[in-house]
Amino acid sequence: MNNIAQIGQWNVTVDIEATQEQYKKRWDLCDCTYCMNFYEAIKTIPENTYKLFTQLGINPSVINHLSHFEENEEKLHHYIGCYPLVGSFSMLGKKSKQKEDEEFFTVNKHLSIWFTNDLEFVPGFFPRPVIQLEFEIYLPWVLDEPAE
Ligand SMILES: [Zn+2]
Numbered sequence: 001m002n003n004i005a006q007i008g009q010w011n012v013t014v015d016i017e018a019t020q021e022q023y024k025k026r027w028d029l030c031d032c033t034y035c036m037n038f039y040e041a042i043k044t045i046p047e048n049t050y051k052l053f054t055q056l057g058i059n060p061s062v063i064n065h066l067s068h069f070e071e072n073e074e075k076l077h078h079y080i081g082c083y084p085l086v087g088s089f090s091m092l093g094k095k096s097k098q099k100e101d102e103e104f105f106t107v108n109k110h111l112s113i114w115f116t117n118d119l120e121f122v123p124g125f126f127p128r129p130v131i132q133l134e135f136e137i138y139l140p141w142v143l144d145e146p147a148e
Helices: 016-024 033-044 047-054
Strands: 002-007 010-015 066-071 077-091 105-108 111-116 130-139
Touching: 010 016, 010 111, 016 077, 033 066, 033 077, 033 130, 047 105
Parallel strands: none
Antiparallel strands: 002 010, 010 077, 066 077, 077 130, 105 111, 111 130
8 A cells, every 4th residue: 555755855655565565574684783783773763753764664673785884972873774665756846946955854863864766775576666765873882792
């Protein structure tokens, strides 16, 4: 079933059930400590923020494209990654004098998201059409094991 959500300047149409099904399949997940930390730490974000992902059918702990950067002065770890979705999107009234920072939707000071048709790292089993939700997030270190 298709569901339409307006997120920032994107009008996103997602087949939530089909997307949920993909996240239940077997993914090749990285097992380095940075990724392992992400899979757990993402569960600790506020529920209404977490829902941004789950309402679209995403399981936030299943992700195969994640970049990790230095931790910031608040000791939060900076990650950039993307989640594929079964669906499509259109952009709401784009102004001609658009600033760079309007290409993102700032959810809160620790999370920005945006959507793209530039597909990378989409598992082969994903049905078409596919779009990607990309994000930049700051997460705490939650593993007992220290960061490398
Ligand atoms: Zn990794």
